Amino acid sequence: MTVLHLRGVSRVHGDGENAVHALVNAELSIESGELVAIMGPSGSGKSTLLNLAGGLDAPTSGEVIVEGTPLSTLSKKKLAALRRRHVGYVFQDYNLVPSLTAAENAALPLELDGMGVGKARKAALAALEEVGLDAQIADRFPDEVSGGQAQRTAIARALIGERRLVLADEPTGALDSTTGEDVLKLLRKRCDQGAAGLLVTHDARHAGWADRVVFLRDGRIVDSSTPLEKPESLLEGAE
Amino acid sequence: MSVKHSLLALLERGPAYGYQLRAAFESATGSTWPLNIGQVYTTLSRLERDEMVEALPENESGQRPYRITEAGKRHLAGWFASPVRAADRPRDELTIKLALAVTTPGVDVADVIQRQRAATLRTLQEYTRLKADDSADLAWKLVLESMIFRAEAEIRWLDHTEAVVARAELPAPSPFGHYEPDPETSAPLEEKR
Ligand SMILES: Nc1ncnc2c1ncn2[C@@H]1O[C@H](COP(=O)(O)OP(=O)(O)OP(=O)(O)O)[C@@H](O)[C@H]1O
Numbered sequence: 198m199t200v201l202h203l204r205g206v207s208r209v210h211g212d213g214e215n216a217v218h219a220l221v222n223a224e225l226s227i228e229s230g231e232l233v234a235i236m237g238p239s240g241s242g243k244s245t246l247l248n249l250a251g252g253l254d255a256p257t258s259g260e261v262i263v264e265g266t267p268l269s270t271l272s273k274k275k276l277a278a279l280r281r282r283h284v285g286y287v288f289q290d291y292n293l294v295p296s297l298t299a300a301e302n303a304a305l306p307l308e309l310d311g312m313g314v315g316k317a318r319k320a321a322l323a324a325l326e327e328v329g330l331d332a333q334i335a336d337r338f339p340d341e342v343s344g345g346q347a348q349r350t351a352i353a354r355a356l357i358g359e360r361r362l363v364l365a366d367e368p369t370g371a372l373d374s375t376t377g378e379d380v381l382k383l384l385r386k387r388c389d390q391g392a393a394g395l396l397v398t399h400d401a402r403h404a405g406w407a408d409r410v411v412f413l414r415d416g417r418i419v420d421s422s423t424p425l426e427k428p429e430s431l432l433e434g435a436e
Numbered sequence: 437m438s439v440k441h442s443l444l445a446l447l448e449r450g451p452a453y454g455y456q457l458r459a460a461f462e463s464a465t466g467s468t469w470p471l472n473i474g475q476v477y478t479t480l481s482r483l484e485r486d487e488m489v490e491a492l493p494e495n496e497s498g499q500r501p502y503r504i505t506e507a508g509k510r511h512l513a514g515w516f517a518s519p520v521r522a523a524d525r526p527r528d529e530l531t532i533k534l535a536l537a538v539t540t541p542g543v544d545v546a547d548v549i550q551r552q553r554a555a556t557l558r559t560l561q562e563y564t565r566l567k568a569d570d571s572a573d574l575a576w577k578l579v580l581e582s583m584i585f586r587a588e589a590e591i592r593w594l595d596h597t598e599a600v601v602a603r604a605e606l607p608a609p610s611p612f613g614h615y616e617p618d619p620e621t622s623a624p625l626e627e628k629r
């Protein structure tokens with residue numbers, strides 16, 4: 198089932214001589230269970246693509262379709278609800294709310310969606326534990342934790358609840374290589390359980406966890422790989 | 437890849453015969469470097485000649501196990517103690533290909549780079565899949581990690597090369613000076629200068 202479909206999506210900032218074509222006529226669709234990596238040099242439009250996919254920005258032309266619904270047809274309120282319930286987002290700069298503790302940050306999507314505080318906290322603690330953060334960290338504020346811990350909190354927030362679409366923009370920037378790997382495994386697991394994932398990364402090692410890789414250059418998709426076959430057939434090849 | 441040292445290292449675990457050595461080697465390296473049994477036996481007989489291993493009496497099923505000698509152990513320790521020199525590694529075809537690509541007229545360097553990047557990334561994806569299998573043993577995981585780091589380094593180098601080439605605004609490479617000299621005008625080099 199197609200979870201995300203970008204149909205001829207373009208995003209232009211400004212106009213006339215100063216127009217910046219951040220994304221040009223992007224075609225991309227992601228199935229449930231798939232993890233797709235986006236790679237490309239700085240300024241090539243990776244974050245732009247992700248923001249459009251998550252409904253945080255609107256295309257200048259083309260259509261973003263999430264689980265069959267064109268985002269342009271949704272009211273502001275409905276779009277916000279879709280983002281809260283179905284889309285998990287890890288921003289390039291984590292974007293934690295400074296006045297909330299790590300656990301409160303992670304619980305935020307659930308609480309906004311009407312879940313009781315106690316229940317949401319329980320889910321948040323479990324999500325934090327999944328990214329390797331214990332109860333002690335859970336009650337600290339973003340400025341009281343390390344960069345890597347803040348990043349893991351942001352990941353817990355993105356994965357909490359039942360996200361059908363997980364968007365991650367350089368989610369491993371502040372993490373050492375093994376912690377970064379754990380985060381990728383987590384993302385991989387979510388996708389194996391049926392979510393669709395879109396991962397922006399500079400790091401080929403992390404793109405290695407994806408099923409497909411899309412290459413961006415100056416706002417255009419210049420190349421994209423076909424999905425990797427099932428692991429069994431790989432092992433046969435290695436014998 | 438040194439078959440000789442690999443066999444010595446495996447024999448350090450205890451005496452073994454050819455087929456066992458080949459199986460142990462392949463399980464340690466995940467059949468990345470297939471070893472044929474002929475190679476194993478020729479190497480063993482050379483090691484025996486050099487007194488680094490000794491053949492034990494045939495067992496009841498007719499196999500002759502080999503055992504590492506003191507000299508073999510010293511040789512093996514020396515191998516582990518010395519770093520692999522760059523010169524011992526094979527010449528890198530990709531480096532040469534790109535060096536030629538930037539100086540060959542009509543070659544789309546960005547395209548060469550992208551094709552390579554996509555291919556290497558795919559290999560990296562495959563290694564990652566294999567690594568994610570938790571049943572893999574430690575030696576095999578180490579081999580996979582090494583290949584993943586290499587693939588990663590190669591892709592970083594490709595990214596870097598692409599950026600450098602894009603910035604360089606390549607001048608057209610000049611043809612070789614001595615190519616098809618005109619007999620009328622060609623003079624000895626000294627005079628030309
Ligand atoms: N609000 C904006 N106004 C004008 N230009 C913008 C705006 N946002 C992004 N851009 C431009 O759009 C292009 C794509 O930006 P984007 O953030 O998507 O790049 P990126 O691939 O994520 O880069 P990085 O790897 O550095 O994060 C860039 O040239 C950027 O300067």
Ligand SMILES: [Mg+2]
Binds near residue numbers: 243245289366
């Ligand atoms: Mg970005």
